[in-house]
Amino acid sequence: MREIRTIAVPAFKNSTLEPRLEVLVANALIRQLQQDGTYRITSERDADAILEGSIERIDRVPSRGSRNNSSLNILADFYQTSEFTLKLALNIKLVEKNSGKTLVEKTVNGTASFFVSGANPRPDETQQVSNDSRVAARGRTANVNRDERQAVPQAAEDAATQITSYLSEGW
Template sequence: MMLRWAMAVCLCGLLVGCGYSPEGVYDDRYRTVAVPIFENRTFWERMQFDLTEAVVKELEQRTPYTVAPSGVADTILQGSITRVEQRRLSRRQEGGVPDEMELTITVDFEWIDLRSGETIRERRGFEAVGRYAPTRPAGERFESGQHAAVQQLARDIVSTMRADW
């Protein structure tokens, strides 16, 4: 009898669900976000365009916010790439060429309520890492590591936009 009761309760729980929705974790006071192209304070060209595009896609896919122009949006997410560093993780014994490389991209960003001028979120020295293997058999290019780091940064930046619990 107790087993049937426990199974019925579990079944009801499964049918009802927990009511989780990704929209519930984002602040509903805001509806739109402007995302100007990130500033690039490094000599690495075009990285700011890739990061901005990745952030916009993450916002559109994972949040209830609509990306809008600055003159229309109620918030703005702006930032700058402050540092890009490469380092060798390993090298081949024959010839000493790099076998695996790591690329670290560092950004500063802030999310601002354009109606009040208040900073909603701000991060300095926010980093993400991408790895790539430039030698054969993988023969990956620098762009592989850059892409991985940019995608991780975009995911992490958008994750900071969740509401405080």
């Protein structure tokens, strides 16, 4: 590995339905590698090795929640998740450009936790909408998709940090 001084990081293959995730992950990885300084990032034409990658999965797993007990309506009694863990599964492969030899092949899981905004409003902040539903007043409804989108870059950064650490320290 001592002969590898420059690495190219093309956009990763995206096997998920999350748009532009491949560019986000590749850019996070390039930033981390540049910050680390062990390898210089360059074009594929000038690189000693190429870091290929694929994004295999993105999962949202409930981490924490609470029971919403409503004395006003028995049908509004439910369990509500307030925190999720976002998991980003990547496969990477570092290939020596001249020989085509695979130097590293590894699966990395980047994670980030996020809270659902507007989750678990206080009883005085809810209003009866119908006989079987309650929503948060003043626009405080849970928007899990928006909160998840904000966690995706954090999971990408976590994966990039792990990959950079592995490449520079963990052979």
